[in-house]
Amino acid sequence: MVGTVLAVALLGPATGWAQLKELRPGWNLFSAEQDVQLGKEAAAEIERQAPVVHNRELDDYLNVILRKLEQSRYARTLERDGRRAELYPFTIQAVYDKNINAFSLPGGPIFVNTAVIQAAENEAQLAGVMAHEMSHVVLRHSTNQASKRNLIALPALLAGALAGNSLLGQLTQIGISFGANSALLKFSRTDEAEADYNGAEIMADAGYNPLEMARFFEILEGKSGRQGSLVQFLSDHPNPGNRAEAINDEIRRLPRRAYVEDETGQFSHVQELVRHLGAPVHARGNTGEDGGSAAVPAERPSGRVRSYAGRSYSLEFPDNWQIQGSRQENVVTLAPRGGVLESGGQTLVGYGLEVSYHDTQGRPADLERDTRDLVQHIRESNADMHVGREARRIEVDRKPAILSTLYSQSPYRGEQEVDVLVTVARPQGLFYMVFVAPQSRFDSVQATFEEIVRSVRFQ
Ligand SMILES: [Zn+2]
Structure with missing residues:
Protein backbone atom coordinates (compact mmCIF):
# COMPACT_ATOMS: atom_id res chain seq x y z
CA MET A 1 0.00 0.00 0.00
CA ARG A 275 -30.73 44.36 -23.03
CA HIS A 276 -34.51 44.62 -22.73
CA LEU A 277 -34.71 44.53 -18.97
CA GLY A 278 -36.30 47.53 -17.37
CA ALA A 279 -35.31 48.84 -13.98
CA PRO A 280 -36.67 46.53 -11.29
CA VAL A 281 -39.66 48.29 -9.83
CA HIS A 282 -39.31 46.85 -6.36
CA ALA A 283 -36.09 48.82 -5.85
CA ARG A 284 -37.99 52.03 -6.27
CA GLY A 285 -39.38 54.02 -3.48
CA ASN A 286 -37.69 52.36 -0.53
CA THR A 287 -34.71 54.63 -0.15
CA GLY A 288 -34.62 57.79 1.84
CA GLU A 289 -33.86 60.99 -0.01
CA ASP A 290 -34.00 60.07 -3.68
CA GLY A 291 -36.84 58.95 -5.94
CA GLY A 292 -38.60 57.16 -3.12
CA SER A 293 -39.75 60.29 -1.44
CA ALA A 294 -39.98 62.52 -4.50
CA ALA A 295 -43.24 64.31 -5.10
CA VAL A 296 -45.18 64.04 -8.36
CA PRO A 297 -44.21 66.91 -10.71
CA ALA A 298 -46.72 69.74 -10.29
CA GLU A 299 -46.28 71.34 -13.70
CA ARG A 300 -49.07 70.49 -16.16
CA PRO A 301 -48.32 69.55 -19.79
CA SER A 302 -48.19 72.73 -21.85
CA GLY A 303 -50.78 73.16 -24.63
CA ARG A 304 -48.00 74.01 -27.08
CA VAL A 305 -46.09 71.20 -28.78
CA ARG A 306 -42.63 70.48 -30.17
CA SER A 307 -41.67 67.77 -32.65
CA TYR A 308 -39.32 64.94 -32.11
CA ALA A 309 -37.87 62.93 -35.01
CA GLY A 310 -36.69 59.44 -34.03
CA ARG A 311 -35.61 56.40 -36.04
CA SER A 312 -38.17 56.34 -38.90
CA TYR A 313 -40.88 58.12 -36.93
CA SER A 314 -41.80 61.54 -35.66
CA LEU A 315 -44.19 62.76 -33.01
CA GLU A 316 -45.24 65.88 -31.14
CA PHE A 317 -45.08 66.38 -27.40
CA PRO A 318 -45.73 69.20 -24.87
CA ASP A 319 -43.05 71.87 -25.22
CA ASN A 320 -42.41 72.00 -21.48
CA TRP A 321 -41.24 68.38 -21.52
CA GLN A 322 -37.61 67.47 -21.99
CA ILE A 323 -35.90 65.04 -24.35
CA GLN A 324 -33.47 62.50 -22.93
CA GLY A 325 -31.55 60.19 -25.22
CA SER A 326 -30.90 60.81 -28.88
CA ARG A 327 -31.61 59.46 -32.35
CA GLN A 328 -28.55 57.27 -32.12
CA GLU A 329 -29.67 55.64 -28.90
CA ASN A 330 -32.35 53.03 -28.94
CA VAL A 331 -34.57 54.60 -26.30
CA VAL A 332 -35.76 58.18 -26.05
CA THR A 333 -37.54 59.60 -23.01
CA LEU A 334 -39.85 62.62 -23.16
CA ALA A 335 -40.80 63.79 -19.72
CA PRO A 336 -41.69 66.84 -17.64
CA ARG A 337 -39.17 68.18 -15.15
CA GLY A 338 -39.15 65.78 -12.21
CA GLY A 339 -40.59 62.99 -14.37
CA VAL A 340 -37.26 61.17 -14.53
CA LEU A 341 -35.78 60.11 -11.22
CA GLU A 342 -32.40 58.92 -10.13
CA SER A 343 -32.61 56.04 -7.72
CA GLY A 344 -29.78 53.80 -6.59
CA GLY A 345 -27.59 54.99 -9.44
CA GLN A 346 -30.15 54.35 -12.14
CA THR A 347 -32.63 56.39 -14.07
CA LEU A 348 -36.36 55.73 -13.79
CA VAL A 349 -39.22 57.29 -15.68
CA GLY A 350 -42.02 57.99 -13.21
CA TYR A 351 -44.00 60.38 -15.33
CA GLY A 352 -43.60 60.78 -19.07
CA LEU A 353 -43.09 58.76 -22.20
CA GLU A 354 -40.51 56.27 -23.40
CA VAL A 355 -40.25 55.40 -27.11
CA SER A 356 -38.19 52.63 -28.66
CA TYR A 357 -38.17 49.49 -30.78
CA HIS A 358 -38.38 46.03 -29.24
CA ASP A 359 -35.92 43.72 -30.99
CA THR A 360 -37.68 40.95 -32.91
CA GLN A 361 -34.45 38.97 -33.36
CA GLY A 362 -34.19 39.46 -37.10
CA ARG A 363 -37.77 38.25 -37.77
CA PRO A 364 -40.30 40.63 -39.31
CA ALA A 365 -42.34 42.10 -36.45
CA ASP A 366 -45.62 40.37 -35.68
CA LEU A 367 -47.90 42.68 -33.74
CA GLU A 368 -49.64 40.10 -31.54
CA ARG A 369 -46.69 37.84 -30.88
CA ASP A 370 -44.11 40.55 -30.30
CA THR A 371 -46.43 42.60 -28.11
CA ARG A 372 -46.94 39.53 -25.92
CA ASP A 373 -43.18 39.05 -25.86
CA LEU A 374 -42.54 42.67 -24.89
CA VAL A 375 -45.19 42.62 -22.14
CA GLN A 376 -43.58 39.45 -20.85
CA HIS A 377 -40.14 41.13 -20.81
CA ILE A 378 -41.53 44.12 -18.96
CA ARG A 379 -43.27 41.93 -16.39
CA GLU A 380 -40.24 39.75 -15.81
CA SER A 381 -38.13 42.74 -14.92
CA ASN A 382 -40.78 44.31 -12.69
CA ALA A 383 -41.72 41.90 -9.95
CA ASP A 384 -44.85 43.70 -8.82
CA MET A 385 -46.22 44.63 -12.23
CA HIS A 386 -49.55 43.29 -13.38
CA VAL A 387 -51.47 43.57 -16.61
CA GLY A 388 -54.67 45.50 -16.43
CA ARG A 389 -57.74 45.77 -18.64
CA GLU A 390 -57.84 43.71 -21.78
CA ALA A 391 -55.60 44.94 -24.56
CA ARG A 392 -57.38 47.12 -27.14
CA ARG A 393 -56.92 47.35 -30.89
CA ILE A 394 -56.24 50.90 -32.03
CA GLU A 395 -54.57 52.59 -35.00
CA VAL A 396 -51.42 54.68 -35.04
CA ASP A 397 -50.81 56.61 -38.27
CA ARG A 398 -53.36 54.29 -39.90
CA LYS A 399 -51.39 51.20 -38.92
CA PRO A 400 -52.87 48.50 -36.67
CA ALA A 401 -51.68 48.89 -33.08
CA ILE A 402 -52.31 47.37 -29.67
CA LEU A 403 -52.85 49.35 -26.50
CA SER A 404 -52.09 47.47 -23.26
CA THR A 405 -52.40 48.78 -19.74
CA LEU A 406 -50.03 47.73 -16.97
CA TYR A 407 -49.92 48.65 -13.31
CA SER A 408 -46.95 48.75 -10.99
CA GLN A 409 -45.52 50.60 -8.04
CA SER A 410 -44.73 54.24 -8.73
CA PRO A 411 -41.42 55.77 -7.69
CA TYR A 412 -43.43 58.65 -6.23
CA ARG A 413 -44.38 58.63 -2.59
CA GLY A 414 -47.48 56.58 -1.90
CA GLU A 415 -48.44 56.23 -5.57
CA GLN A 416 -49.45 53.39 -7.86
CA GLU A 417 -48.27 53.66 -11.43
CA VAL A 418 -50.21 53.28 -14.67
CA ASP A 419 -48.23 52.30 -17.77
CA VAL A 420 -49.98 52.48 -21.12
CA LEU A 421 -48.12 50.54 -23.78
CA VAL A 422 -48.80 51.19 -27.46
CA THR A 423 -47.18 48.84 -30.00
CA VAL A 424 -46.98 48.89 -33.79
CA ALA A 425 -45.25 46.33 -36.06
CA ARG A 426 -42.65 48.10 -38.18
CA PRO A 427 -39.84 46.96 -40.50
CA GLN A 428 -37.32 48.05 -37.80
CA GLY A 429 -38.93 45.86 -35.16
CA LEU A 430 -41.83 46.35 -32.79
CA PHE A 431 -42.26 50.10 -32.31
CA TYR A 432 -43.48 50.92 -28.85
CA MET A 433 -44.38 53.86 -26.64
CA VAL A 434 -44.91 53.54 -22.90
CA PHE A 435 -46.82 56.34 -21.23
CA VAL A 436 -46.02 56.38 -17.53
CA ALA A 437 -47.94 58.31 -14.88
CA PRO A 438 -48.76 58.02 -11.21
CA GLN A 439 -52.38 56.92 -10.80
CA SER A 440 -53.45 60.20 -9.17
CA ARG A 441 -52.35 62.13 -12.25
CA PHE A 442 -53.41 59.69 -14.92
CA ASP A 443 -56.82 61.12 -15.78
CA SER A 444 -55.45 64.64 -16.25
CA VAL A 445 -52.62 63.51 -18.51
CA GLN A 446 -54.59 60.98 -20.57
CA ALA A 447 -55.62 63.62 -23.14
CA THR A 448 -51.96 64.56 -23.62
CA PHE A 449 -51.05 60.90 -24.18
CA GLU A 450 -53.82 60.55 -26.75
CA GLU A 451 -52.63 63.64 -28.63
CA ILE A 452 -49.11 62.26 -28.74
CA VAL A 453 -50.39 58.94 -30.15
CA ARG A 454 -52.35 60.86 -32.81
CA SER A 455 -49.26 62.90 -33.77
CA VAL A 456 -47.10 59.87 -34.60
CA ARG A 457 -46.00 59.62 -38.25
CA PHE A 458 -43.98 56.74 -39.61
CA GLN A 459 -41.50 57.21 -42.47
ZN1 LIG B 1 -11.14 40.92 -7.53
Missing part, protein backbone atom coordinates in the same frame (compact mmCIF):
# COMPACT_ATOMS: atom_id res chain seq x y z
CA VAL A 2 2.69 2.42 0.95
CA GLY A 3 4.46 1.75 -2.31
CA THR A 4 1.39 2.66 -4.34
CA VAL A 5 0.94 5.98 -2.62
CA LEU A 6 4.59 6.78 -3.15
CA ALA A 7 4.38 5.96 -6.84
CA VAL A 8 1.46 8.33 -7.27
CA ALA A 9 3.32 11.05 -5.42
CA LEU A 10 6.36 10.63 -7.67
CA LEU A 11 4.31 10.58 -10.82
CA GLY A 12 2.54 13.76 -9.86
CA PRO A 13 4.98 16.44 -11.03
CA ALA A 14 5.44 14.90 -14.46
CA THR A 15 1.79 15.47 -15.35
CA GLY A 16 2.08 19.21 -14.91
CA TRP A 17 -0.67 19.37 -12.31
CA ALA A 18 1.72 19.71 -9.42
CA GLN A 19 3.13 22.90 -10.80
CA LEU A 20 -0.19 24.61 -10.22
CA LYS A 21 -0.36 26.63 -7.05
CA GLU A 22 -2.89 25.55 -4.42
CA LEU A 23 -3.81 28.85 -2.81
CA ARG A 24 -4.83 29.04 0.82
CA PRO A 25 -6.64 31.84 2.69
CA GLY A 26 -4.56 34.25 4.72
CA TRP A 27 -4.76 34.79 8.45
CA ASN A 28 -8.29 35.35 9.69
CA LEU A 29 -10.02 36.16 12.95
CA PHE A 30 -13.42 35.13 11.62
CA SER A 31 -14.58 31.54 11.48
CA ALA A 32 -15.88 30.17 8.17
CA GLU A 33 -19.38 30.16 9.75
CA GLN A 34 -18.98 33.83 10.60
CA ASP A 35 -18.08 34.53 6.98
CA VAL A 36 -21.34 32.88 5.97
CA GLN A 37 -23.41 34.76 8.56
CA LEU A 38 -21.84 38.07 7.65
CA GLY A 39 -22.36 37.50 3.93
CA LYS A 40 -26.02 36.60 4.43
CA GLU A 41 -26.67 39.71 6.49
CA ALA A 42 -24.82 41.98 4.08
CA ALA A 43 -26.60 40.41 1.09
CA ALA A 44 -30.00 41.07 2.69
CA GLU A 45 -28.96 44.69 3.08
CA ILE A 46 -27.92 44.91 -0.56
CA GLU A 47 -31.18 43.34 -1.73
CA ARG A 48 -33.03 46.10 0.12
CA GLN A 49 -30.90 48.87 -1.35
CA ALA A 50 -29.75 47.83 -4.81
CA PRO A 51 -31.90 47.21 -7.88
CA VAL A 52 -31.53 43.43 -7.82
CA VAL A 53 -33.09 41.89 -10.93
CA HIS A 54 -35.73 39.21 -10.38
CA ASN A 55 -35.98 37.46 -13.71
CA ARG A 56 -36.34 33.70 -13.63
CA GLU A 57 -34.67 33.06 -16.95
CA LEU A 58 -31.66 35.20 -16.07
CA ASP A 59 -31.41 33.75 -12.55
CA ASP A 60 -31.57 30.20 -13.92
CA TYR A 61 -28.84 30.94 -16.42
CA LEU A 62 -26.48 32.48 -13.88
CA ASN A 63 -27.11 29.56 -11.53
CA VAL A 64 -26.32 27.00 -14.24
CA ILE A 65 -22.91 28.64 -14.70
CA LEU A 66 -22.39 28.89 -10.94
CA ARG A 67 -23.17 25.17 -10.44
CA LYS A 68 -20.62 24.28 -13.15
CA LEU A 69 -17.96 26.38 -11.44
CA GLU A 70 -18.80 24.86 -8.06
CA GLN A 71 -17.73 21.43 -9.37
CA SER A 72 -14.09 22.50 -9.22
CA ARG A 73 -12.15 21.67 -6.10
CA TYR A 74 -10.73 25.19 -6.30
CA ALA A 75 -14.23 26.42 -5.46
CA ARG A 76 -13.62 25.04 -1.94
CA THR A 77 -11.28 26.54 0.61
CA LEU A 78 -8.02 24.68 1.18
CA GLU A 79 -7.82 23.85 4.89
CA ARG A 80 -4.67 23.75 6.99
CA ASP A 81 -4.72 19.95 6.94
CA GLY A 82 -4.67 19.94 3.14
CA ARG A 83 -8.31 18.95 2.69
CA ARG A 84 -10.80 21.01 0.75
CA ALA A 85 -13.57 22.42 2.92
CA GLU A 86 -17.32 22.16 2.40
CA LEU A 87 -18.60 24.37 -0.37
CA TYR A 88 -19.68 27.82 0.74
CA PRO A 89 -23.40 28.45 0.06
CA PHE A 90 -22.75 30.43 -3.12
CA THR A 91 -25.55 32.55 -4.55
CA ILE A 92 -25.58 34.72 -7.64
CA GLN A 93 -27.78 37.69 -8.42
CA ALA A 94 -27.80 40.31 -11.14
CA VAL A 95 -27.97 43.99 -10.23
CA TYR A 96 -29.54 46.37 -12.72
CA ASP A 97 -26.65 48.77 -13.25
CA LYS A 98 -24.97 50.33 -16.29
CA ASN A 99 -21.64 50.32 -14.51
CA ILE A 100 -19.47 47.30 -15.32
CA ASN A 101 -18.85 45.76 -11.93
CA ALA A 102 -19.22 42.64 -9.84
CA PHE A 103 -18.61 41.90 -6.20
CA SER A 104 -18.83 39.11 -3.68
CA LEU A 105 -19.51 39.05 0.03
CA PRO A 106 -17.85 36.77 2.60
CA GLY A 107 -19.30 33.27 2.65
CA GLY A 108 -20.81 33.11 -0.82
CA PRO A 109 -23.15 35.84 -2.13
CA ILE A 110 -22.05 37.10 -5.55
CA PHE A 111 -23.54 40.06 -7.40
CA VAL A 112 -22.96 40.78 -11.08
CA ASN A 113 -24.13 44.03 -12.64
CA THR A 114 -26.19 43.68 -15.82
CA ALA A 115 -23.50 45.75 -17.57
CA VAL A 116 -21.05 42.86 -17.12
CA ILE A 117 -23.37 40.57 -19.10
CA GLN A 118 -23.67 43.26 -21.75
CA ALA A 119 -19.91 43.85 -21.96
CA ALA A 120 -18.92 40.17 -22.10
CA GLU A 121 -18.32 38.67 -25.53
CA ASN A 122 -19.19 35.14 -24.54
CA GLU A 123 -20.26 32.95 -21.65
CA ALA A 124 -16.68 32.07 -20.74
CA GLN A 125 -15.95 35.73 -20.01
CA LEU A 126 -18.99 36.00 -17.75
CA ALA A 127 -17.96 32.74 -16.08
CA GLY A 128 -14.50 34.26 -15.63
CA VAL A 129 -15.89 37.20 -13.66
CA MET A 130 -17.91 34.78 -11.53
CA ALA A 131 -14.92 32.48 -10.95
CA HIS A 132 -12.87 35.51 -9.93
CA GLU A 133 -15.55 36.57 -7.42
CA MET A 134 -15.90 33.02 -6.10
CA SER A 135 -12.17 33.00 -5.50
CA HIS A 136 -12.38 36.09 -3.28
CA VAL A 137 -14.90 34.10 -1.23
CA VAL A 138 -12.88 30.86 -1.19
CA LEU A 139 -9.69 32.72 -0.25
CA ARG A 140 -11.63 34.74 2.33
CA HIS A 141 -10.11 38.03 1.21
CA SER A 142 -12.73 40.32 2.81
CA THR A 143 -12.54 38.95 6.32
CA ASN A 144 -8.77 38.55 6.00
CA GLN A 145 -8.53 42.28 5.32
CA ALA A 146 -10.95 43.10 8.11
CA SER A 147 -8.88 40.95 10.47
CA LYS A 148 -5.66 42.70 9.57
CA ARG A 149 -7.14 46.15 9.99
CA ASN A 150 -8.97 45.60 13.26
CA LEU A 151 -6.57 43.60 15.33
CA ILE A 152 -7.57 45.19 18.60
CA ALA A 153 -11.33 45.51 18.46
CA LEU A 154 -12.23 42.39 16.48
CA PRO A 155 -11.13 39.50 18.69
CA ALA A 156 -13.24 40.64 21.63
CA LEU A 157 -16.21 41.37 19.41
CA LEU A 158 -16.10 38.02 17.62
CA ALA A 159 -15.62 36.11 20.86
CA GLY A 160 -18.61 37.89 22.36
CA ALA A 161 -20.79 37.78 19.26
CA LEU A 162 -24.08 36.21 20.23
CA ALA A 163 -25.75 33.76 17.93
CA GLY A 164 -28.99 35.24 16.70
CA ASN A 165 -27.68 38.79 16.86
CA SER A 166 -26.62 40.61 13.75
CA LEU A 167 -22.89 40.25 13.27
CA LEU A 168 -23.02 42.92 10.61
CA GLY A 169 -24.69 45.31 13.06
CA GLN A 170 -22.06 44.67 15.72
CA LEU A 171 -19.26 45.20 13.20
CA THR A 172 -20.85 48.40 11.95
CA GLN A 173 -20.69 49.73 15.50
CA ILE A 174 -16.91 49.48 15.43
CA GLY A 175 -16.76 50.99 11.97
CA ILE A 176 -16.45 47.89 9.79
CA SER A 177 -18.82 47.69 6.87
CA PHE A 178 -19.28 44.99 4.24
CA GLY A 179 -21.98 46.55 2.11
CA ALA A 180 -21.65 47.68 -1.50
CA ASN A 181 -18.92 50.30 -1.89
CA SER A 182 -17.34 49.18 1.36
CA ALA A 183 -13.58 49.59 1.50
CA LEU A 184 -13.34 45.89 2.25
CA LEU A 185 -14.67 45.02 -1.19
CA LYS A 186 -11.82 46.94 -2.79
CA PHE A 187 -9.12 44.33 -2.71
CA SER A 188 -5.35 44.54 -2.62
CA ARG A 189 -3.31 43.72 -5.70
CA THR A 190 -2.12 40.52 -4.07
CA ASP A 191 -5.73 39.50 -3.47
CA GLU A 192 -6.47 40.26 -7.10
CA ALA A 193 -3.58 38.20 -8.40
CA GLU A 194 -4.80 35.32 -6.20
CA ALA A 195 -8.42 35.65 -7.33
CA ASP A 196 -7.27 35.64 -10.97
CA TYR A 197 -5.11 32.58 -10.39
CA ASN A 198 -7.64 30.55 -8.44
CA GLY A 199 -10.42 31.77 -10.73
CA ALA A 200 -8.56 30.44 -13.77
CA GLU A 201 -8.25 27.05 -12.07
CA ILE A 202 -11.99 27.00 -11.38
CA MET A 203 -12.78 27.99 -14.96
CA ALA A 204 -10.56 25.32 -16.48
CA ASP A 205 -12.15 22.62 -14.31
CA ALA A 206 -15.59 23.76 -15.44
CA GLY A 207 -14.59 23.63 -19.10
CA TYR A 208 -14.22 27.36 -19.70
CA ASN A 209 -11.04 28.70 -21.25
CA PRO A 210 -9.30 30.84 -18.60
CA LEU A 211 -7.87 32.89 -21.45
CA GLU A 212 -11.33 34.48 -21.72
CA MET A 213 -10.97 35.91 -18.22
CA ALA A 214 -7.74 37.60 -19.30
CA ARG A 215 -9.45 38.80 -22.49
CA PHE A 216 -12.35 40.27 -20.57
CA PHE A 217 -10.00 42.23 -18.32
CA GLU A 218 -8.29 43.57 -21.44
CA ILE A 219 -11.64 44.66 -22.85
CA LEU A 220 -12.33 46.51 -19.59
CA GLU A 221 -8.91 48.18 -19.67
CA GLY A 222 -9.68 49.34 -23.20
CA LYS A 223 -13.10 50.68 -22.22
CA SER A 224 -11.97 52.38 -19.03
CA GLY A 225 -9.87 54.89 -20.98
CA ARG A 226 -12.85 55.97 -23.01
CA GLN A 227 -15.10 58.80 -22.03
CA GLY A 228 -18.47 57.82 -20.73
CA SER A 229 -17.51 54.23 -20.01
CA LEU A 230 -18.44 53.05 -16.58
CA VAL A 231 -15.92 50.48 -15.47
CA GLN A 232 -15.97 50.35 -11.69
CA PHE A 233 -14.69 46.77 -11.82
CA LEU A 234 -11.10 47.84 -12.30
CA SER A 235 -11.04 50.08 -9.25
CA ASP A 236 -12.69 47.43 -7.05
CA HIS A 237 -10.49 44.73 -8.59
CA PRO A 238 -7.27 46.54 -9.52
CA ASN A 239 -4.92 45.05 -12.08
CA PRO A 240 -2.12 43.42 -10.08
CA GLY A 241 0.31 44.50 -12.78
CA ASN A 242 0.49 41.98 -15.56
CA ARG A 243 -2.90 40.37 -15.32
CA ALA A 244 -3.22 38.91 -18.80
CA GLU A 245 0.37 37.65 -18.91
CA ALA A 246 0.04 36.04 -15.49
CA ILE A 247 -3.11 34.17 -16.56
CA ASN A 248 -1.45 33.13 -19.82
CA ASP A 249 1.54 31.86 -17.91
CA GLU A 250 -0.74 29.86 -15.63
CA ILE A 251 -2.66 28.39 -18.58
CA ARG A 252 0.53 26.76 -19.81
CA ARG A 253 0.60 24.74 -16.60
CA LEU A 254 -3.01 23.63 -16.87
CA PRO A 255 -3.79 20.28 -18.40
CA ARG A 256 -4.74 20.67 -22.05
CA ARG A 257 -8.47 20.68 -22.62
CA ALA A 258 -10.86 21.44 -25.41
CA TYR A 259 -12.75 24.50 -24.25
CA VAL A 260 -15.94 26.06 -25.54
CA GLU A 261 -16.82 29.71 -25.21
CA ASP A 262 -20.53 29.22 -24.76
CA GLU A 263 -21.09 25.99 -22.86
CA THR A 264 -24.80 26.29 -22.36
CA GLY A 265 -25.44 27.78 -25.80
CA GLN A 266 -27.66 30.41 -24.24
CA PHE A 267 -25.34 33.37 -23.92
CA SER A 268 -26.56 35.57 -26.77
CA HIS A 269 -30.18 34.89 -25.87
CA VAL A 270 -29.57 35.95 -22.26
CA GLN A 271 -27.61 38.99 -23.39
CA GLU A 272 -30.60 39.99 -25.50
CA LEU A 273 -32.92 39.44 -22.55
CA VAL A 274 -30.75 41.66 -20.36
